[in-house]
Amino acid sequence: MMFASDNTGPAHPKVMEAVTRANDGYAMPYGNDALSGLAADAVRRLFEAPDAAVHLVATGTAANSLALGVMANPWDAVFCHRVAHVEEDECGAPEFFTNGAKLTLIDGADGKMTPEALARAIAHTGDKGVHGVQRGPVTITQITEVGTAYTLEEIRALTDVAKSFGLKTHLDGARFANACAALGCTPAEMTWKAGIDAVSFGGTKNGCLGVEAVVLFDPELSWEFQLRRKRAAHLWSKHRYLAAQMLAYVTDDLWLDTARAANARCAELAAALRAIPEARLLHDPAGNMIFAELPRGAHKRAMEAGAQYYLFPFQSSLEGPEDDLIRCRLVTDWSCKPEDVARVIDLWRG
Amino acid sequence: MMFASDNTGPAHPKVMEAVTRANDGYAMPYGNDALSGLAADAVRRLFEAPDAAVHLVATGTAANSLALGVMANPWDAVFCHRVAHVEEDECGAPEFFTNGAKLTLIDGADGKMTPEALARAIAHTGDKGVHGVQRGPVTITQITEVGTAYTLEEIRALTDVAKSFGLKTHLDGARFANACAALGCTPAEMTWKAGIDAVSFGGTKNGCLGVEAVVLFDPELSWEFQLRRKRAAHLWSKHRYLAAQMLAYVTDDLWLDTARAANARCAELAAALRAIPEARLLHDPAGNMIFAELPRGAHKRAMEAGAQYYLFPFQSSLEGPEDDLIRCRLVTDWSCKPEDVARVIDLWRG
Amino acid sequence: MMFASDNTGPAHPKVMEAVTRANDGYAMPYGNDALSGLAADAVRRLFEAPDAAVHLVATGTAANSLALGVMANPWDAVFCHRVAHVEEDECGAPEFFTNGAKLTLIDGADGKMTPEALARAIAHTGDKGVHGVQRGPVTITQITEVGTAYTLEEIRALTDVAKSFGLKTHLDGARFANACAALGCTPAEMTWKAGIDAVSFGGTKNGCLGVEAVVLFDPELSWEFQLRRKRAAHLWSKHRYLAAQMLAYVTDDLWLDTARAANARCAELAAALRAIPEARLLHDPAGNMIFAELPRGAHKRAMEAGAQYYLFPFQSSLEGPEDDLIRCRLVTDWSCKPEDVARVIDLWRG
């Protein structure tokens, strides 16, 4: 009963087999091997973007930070939601990789920036000439940090605001597959067709060991990206092991299958929570992540039986009045077992 | 007949099996899993350094840059050999990670800084008060960039110079194992017993997929290292896959066995080259890397039969007078086959 | 009738005479001249801080950024008010000088952080271990950006919060003198006696050509400050010209006299605005700066007669309904003439 994060699960067997298969004989380093070419091509096909630059890194923070690095000057603002991963969970990586750009925080319910708030922040940022930081890229998280999803129209509304100021947009897709599965749309529809200029296409949380593809729809950014990747120590010498993961991930819809499985488990959890009178969903879960409130007693029963997930505030105690409502985060991944879901639900019900 | 680099070979089966084994069930992320603890403990034991901080990253450049990051202020000099990897092959990663420290280049034959040259450079660096950059750490590459090895006495002589100025020392051990195998010494003897304060202990080039351990003998640097690692996007969420590699690598002397195999193949190549009248070794190879000169005709025969290795200057042509001497680099790894070695030798001999 | 800013006025004659006097014969460079020693001593005496390190720079942004540079790690948060100069008006200088620290914005009415909001932000910042940025210094602006002043108790309340988390505090005193004049307190009372660790003591806006003293009550930060100052190109070779200004400024209470004059003119403006029924003060002006609302017609009469000051939003038009209320900022400096004040008041009254 592990619902702590989608990075606690194993890699999918097909991914692991691909890595093992790749471990045969010699291969040229630094992406100059056959698998690396195949993986990039496959990602381009997936995104229907034959001219896009596709580069692999091993962590989501690297994907985001390097993408923002080629999109933002040091003296620029980067616009993101107040609770975005780039703001809250990367120890200042965007500031490091951009040499000091300023993350400018946009409000919006359910983890989603509103176009109005974004437009206001951009307008405010640009009104001081040389004295203020300049307008830079907008970065959108999809699935959001609170488990919701922007609709395609909502994404388009944000990119329209950005474009109206001449700004570029990035999509942090650590849970990109879960969003596609939720919206029933294609990668192209969720990105360049909706006005997105660059994507961090996540694999790690959804069945890989550690690989993310950065897709730059403007290939002119490719060389600078490669220099920044090397300089940031994110260019793998034995690049085939990244490539093998990504290639397996995007082959035969594996990425979508794993996301659908995770989302299905999450939907089961959400349905159950909706049916528990004392429970409350804090947001409408779209993919594989739920924020909810449950009585302490329910948490206690589940956790004492082995369920693992985070309570908020961190380190909230299980000791205390049983009826107190305590917030929690629940995340499912591709490997999540229906019987574990059923069991935790039973435990909550008491 | 692949002698282009020690990053072209596969991971050792024991390492790959360990990764596959690690891919079972759930594990807490970011190094909070059992394997990660075991791996760090095993490295501490290997180095006879029970108090050392041990942290894993996936690339050698990350290991070096993060280690230098916790040792050098932005306004410091970092002293290294003129041809050090940190100077020549990392696209300025040390400058990026240190926020602009100045690599100060030390001369010395055979890729080895001399204590005299080092002392001179340090003394010169410190003589301008606030106007010049300040004295920072010394970083030593072992096996050197030209395939030689510092003796333990030579390492000690350099660290003595550093200590006499109150400076810290780092050892870039991308080929650490090859050096230990060559010198017949222990990791402790080659590092803290010889005055080294921090080590990049390489696994990638010697049988792993991609893992390096940074060993900080001063554990007080540990927390800053961890912050810098996260901020540089080098903290893996599914950390078990780094840990599994490193644990397998240091178990049952695998690291040493793979290095010995690579060194043995290299020694065979070197012996053959010494016996070819037209050939010349440019340095005395200690580990798994040779720089040599051979007639163009010898290179042509070998390469047309499928041998792969680099010529210098890069992209030297195989067309031209057969007797012209052309420099080359030859690198062996654990997987290098004796028959391939024998065959390339035969081809050179003509 | 110039009320656009306190950086539009001339230097006080005593300051200019001191600079002219300093321009005699030779003087050792980089602060090694007699005047520089005298100026630092005088500032130390003014602050009753015999052990403080005192360093001069030519701009307020340099003072703030260098002070924050020695107080914040690159991976730290710097806590400041949402409208602080360091956030809004320095084109990201704090991010540049700190190599990427994150300005974390605190709310509070009238330009003043509340202790509660500060405590909440600090607590939130520290709850993610290595994943989030770490807790760094708090910087307080006095006179605030909206012209109000923290009382000594309010400053103490903020520094108490900071200290309770083990954090350092900086005071951005671009209008330090105006605040002292307003509160009737000593520099020591407004700084170290209230828990402040470092101050940017402004001269430029209050009668100097361009000089600010950074006062570090912890002299252990002095050497790093000096290295950062040189590295940021803010160490003057002909340092005597900075020193002469600062020495004249703190001699015979000149700094206080000029601030009192500016504050007096500002009080006259405020009293008049309070008496105009259509006008409204947006904040209670403590020093030499007013934010107010006046009918467009009043602005038009004043500006067409030559009054200069900023309207908000920037470039608000004077064309339109005369009764519309339009916000404005009014700043006085030491050189502001009572007759100009009287005249603009008459013009507003119509």
Add this chain to the structure above:
Amino acid sequence: MMFASDNTGPAHPKVMEAVTRANDGYAMPYGNDALSGLAADAVRRLFEAPDAAVHLVATGTAANSLALGVMANPWDAVFCHRVAHVEEDECGAPEFFTNGAKLTLIDGADGKMTPEALARAIAHTGDKGVHGVQRGPVTITQITEVGTAYTLEEIRALTDVAKSFGLKTHLDGARFANACAALGCTPAEMTWKAGIDAVSFGGTKNGCLGVEAVVLFDPELSWEFQLRRKRAAHLWSKHRYLAAQMLAYVTDDLWLDTARAANARCAELAAALRAIPEARLLHDPAGNMIFAELPRGAHKRAMEAGAQYYLFPFQSSLEGPEDDLIRCRLVTDWSCKPEDVARVIDLWRG
């Protein structure tokens, strides 16, 4: 008898008078005043460059670092002479302002890079693809750090090498005027007509209080320069005081008159040293700076009588055998008195 540096002397009376004159009434800040426009125009006329962007800063290190900042990416090499001020005397400011570019040191006698050495270094820098730093700008110091001057042909030979690789060139003209006076050429001839793209045109060492003009012959770099200047805290609010200095400096050939005076005194010193049998000029002095060797006894006589200048190595003792040759640096400025020159010569002669 002050020969320690050209930053020990006072500002020229005409410059000081201009500053005093500028201290009258109100002036818009941040360069939006009349004097600032006049100063920029005057510099453009002086350089016969009507389209050039001209920006003022207060220190030479700021001028150099900001100019390099707009010319070099963080992952670039900056090519300079081994003893260049940017390498030796700025505490890593170029690395700070460029976010980590790598200064690549070029050899050459008499402080002058040779075209051959420059071409070799550039070629070497570019031969490693993404692994090495990339080719960036070349910066040339004129008057060099050892007091010599490049001829116009020598400058052209270096810029030709740079252009052949598609690289930009910067001229560090802290002693620009002394070089023009020495070569008898115009500013245009020494810069854009010789292939230079950007200049630090120094005023501080040659009669100003503290002002340098950065002249960018490519005005497209202007906006980024202004952002970097603000972000680095080098945009003066009371900009008129920088402008007044620069305007006076370039009016009626004052810059050239002061340089000629300094050069004349230097020539007198050089002629005398050539006539002293025990003395030796280490380089052929072109402007206002001499490196020479004299017996300890000569130094002792001069210094005990009050002469001030630096010995090398720093803090060489005046105690010891009188005949030992000890190196020294002698610098003259516009205010240097012929009788002081005559007297130190007499003292050396003994």
